[in-house]
Amino acid sequence: MTTSPSSAAAPTTSVSPTARHLWLRARGLLLAAAVLVLAGLAIAALRSGDRHGMLDPRSADRYGSRATAELLADHGVDTTVVTTTAEATRALGPDTTLLVANPDLLSADRQSALRAATADSGGRTVLLAPGPASVSGLAPGARAVAPTSVRTLSPSCDAPYARRAGRADLGGITYSTSAEDVDACYPSGELPTLLRLPENADGDTVLLGAPDLLYNQRLDEHGNASLALQLLGSRPHLVWYLPSPDDAAAGSGDRSFTELVPAGWKWGALQLAVAAVLAALWRARRLGPLVPEQLPVSVPASETTEGRARLYRQANARDHAADALRSAARVRLAALLGVPSSRAHLPEVLVPALASRTGDDEAPVHALLFGPAPTDDEALVRLADDLDLLERRITPSPTDKDRTP
Numbered sequence: 001m002t003t004s005p006s007s008a009a010a011p012t013t014s015v016s017p018t019a020r021h022l023w024l025r026a027r028g029l030l031l032a033a034a035v036l037v038l039a040g041l042a043i044a045a046l047r048s049g050d051r052h053g054m055l056d057p058r059s060a061d062r063y064g065s066r067a068t069a070e071l072l073a074d075h076g077v078d079t080t081v082v083t084t085t086a087e088a089t090r091a092l093g094p095d096t097t098l099l100v101a102n103p104d105l106l107s108a109d110r111q112s113a114l115r116a117a118t119a120d121s122g123g124r125t126v127l128l129a130p131g132p133a134s135v136s137g138l139a140p141g142a143r144a145v146a147p148t149s150v151r152t153l154s155p156s157c158d159a160p161y162a163r164r165a166g167r168a169d170l171g172g173i174t175y176s177t178s179a180e181d182v183d184a185c186y187p188s189g190e191l192p193t194l195l196r197l198p199e200n201a202d203g204d205t206v207l208l209g210a211p212d213l214l215y216n217q218r219l220d221e222h223g224n225a226s227l228a229l230q231l232l233g234s235r236p237h238l239v240w241y242l243p244s245p246d247d248a249a250a251g252s253g254d255r256s257f258t259e260l261v262p263a264g265w266k267w268g269a270l271q272l273a274v275a276a277v278l279a280a281l282w283r284a285r286r287l288g289p290l291v292p293e294q295l296p297v298s299v300p301a302s303e304t305t306e307g308r309a310r311l312y313r314q315a316n317a318r319d320h321a322a323d324a325l326r327s328a329a330r331v332r333l334a335a336l337l338g339v340p341s342s343r344a345h346l347p348e349v350l351v352p353a354l355a356s357r358t359g360d361d362e363a364p365v366h367a368l369l370f371g372p373a374p375t376d377d378e379a380l381v382r383l384a385d386d387l388d389l390l391e392r393r394i395t396p397s398p399t400d401k402d403r404t405p
Contacts (some may be wrong), residue, residue, distance in 0.1 A: 019284055029279055036275060040268065055082060055101045055128065057240050062217040069240075072233050079238045085110050087229040090243045094202070096237040099150055099374075101211070103127045103134035105243040111137030114374050122203045126231055127174050138203050138350040140198060141179040146334055148174055150210045154224055157185035159196065167221035170194060172210025196268055225229030243374035264281050292382060319373035329387040365390075 053059025057069035058077050069079045082088050085106070098118060106114065110183060115138055118125045127138055134146045150171035155162035162185040174191035176388070177184075184192035186209075191211030207230075213224035232238055263398075277402035310323040337357060345347045347370050354369075355362045368390065376379040 009211060013242075025283075031182045031282055032275070032279055036272065041360060054089070055214065060216060062215065064216050065214045065240075067216045067219045067349075068228050068232070071219070071229060072238060075229060075233050077233045079240055081242060083242050083244045085114055085243075088239055089117035090113065091237075091239045092117055092121040092123055093237070095235050096121070096123040096124060096239055097126060097232055098239045098241060098242075099126045099128065099232060100130075100138070100241045101128050102243050103130040103138055106134060108137060114138065115140075118199075118203070118205070119130065120200060120203075124203060124231075124234055125205045127207050128214070129209060130207055131173060135175070135207070135217075139195075139207055139354070142175050142177045142195060142197060142207060145174045145176050145191055147172065148193070148209070150212050151188075153186040153188060153193065155185050156187050157183055157192075159183040159185055161227065163229065165227035168223045168227045168296045169218055169221065170208070170210055172208075172212075174209060175207055207371050253323075253330070261329045288306050313377070318377070322373045322382060322383055325384055325387055329391060330369055332391060333394065354390075354394070 017146070053061050053064040055063070055065050057065045058081065060066045072079060080091060082091065088098060088100075102116075103111075111134055116309075127134070130138060130144065132144045148171045150169060152167050153170045154167050155165070157163075163185070168186065170186040170193045171188050172193060174188055174193055175184075175195045176191055177195060177197065179200055181199055183194070183196035185194040185196075186192060188209075195207040197205045197207075201207060212218055214228055219225050219228065308356050309321070312318070328346045330350060331341060333339075333354060334341060334350060337350070337353045339350055339353055347366055351362050351366045351369065355365050358365070368386055370385075374383055
């Protein structure tokens with residue numbers, strides 16, 4: 001019974017990788033990848049519990065603000081949570097305080113729309129930690145200068161609400177302004193971290209450099225509760241604006257995908273890329289020294305030469321064959337003439353030395369060693385014979401060697 005070629009098993013060699021070899025090579029990399037994935041999931045799970053509902057007045061977590069909302073409710077202030085700019089602007093009025101939790105999330109056109117609605121509303125706008133991306137759009141005349149650490153600061157101003165509250169947890173971002181009649185309180189260094197800018201129609205805008213005093217875990221410390229109550233409870237209604245990714249107003253339609261990706265994911269991807277590069281370098285195998293092996297068969301040099309000659313003939317490569325013959329002949333003739341091997345292929349060095357040795361003219365010697373390629377096979381054979389004859393003419397005979405003292 002015969003076996004068809006399609007059903008025959010492919011032959012294997014000694015270097016064909018087996019499943020065991022592949023596993024041994026890849027197990028270290030797979031283990032490192034598994035550790036990275038598990039570590040990322042563990043960190044994400046741990047941190048997700050800490051930051052869940054951050055600055056949300058409905059959240060009782062450490063970084064939520066439910067305690068602040070309940071404190072305001074005890075003093076007759078009702079809190080309404082909104083997640084879109086449209087909802088926030090519809091709720092504005094002279095008896096309303098608007099708190100923007102993350103103003104830097106708003107695009108430039110949404111900032112302009114929100115600013116136009118709050119400028120003449122007669123109410124109060126409180127911006128939590130606005131940076132350079134939002135200060136110019138939401139609080140013209142103010143400028144975010146430099147970040148600073150959050151710590152307990154003294155009021156260091158004459159504003160009644162700050163004097164009553166006393167020391168509070170502030171910092172984060174410092175601000176400067178050229179406007180007049182402003183309240184610049186709780187300075188870090190020489191710049192304030194709380195800035196109140198008066199507006200038309202008895203309204204004002206308050207910039208807080210850090211939102212920490214509104215967290216559940218810090219509200220009962222120092223004068224945080226008093227300051228929060230006075231800033232957010234000056235009007236009977238509080239609109240708590242939490243921009244979200246689902247809000248079309250949170251970003252313009254022309255934002256790219258990379259701009260929508262949170263910064264933490266970008267850093268995580270960068271760290272994974274660095275880890276992958278390091279793992280690749282660790283697993284890379286360098287070429288070691290050459291290992292001599294016994295050839296399965298011995299090929300005589302004559303057969304190798306004949307095989308190469310046949311390849312030249314099959315390709316009609318008479319020029320390459322002639323170059324090989326002449327190059328080898330020049331090297332051997334240079335050794336016989338005492339010409340350095342590095343200068344064996346220079347016609348101005350080899351030809352005069354050879355002509356003086358044989359007594360021939362330089363022109364035929366130059367044509368023989370550096371001339372054009374043969375035009376046919378017969379000319380190639382004649383070239384090989386002439387080179388061999390020239391080499392025998394200057395090769396010392398055995399009798400000459402015996403006469404050498």
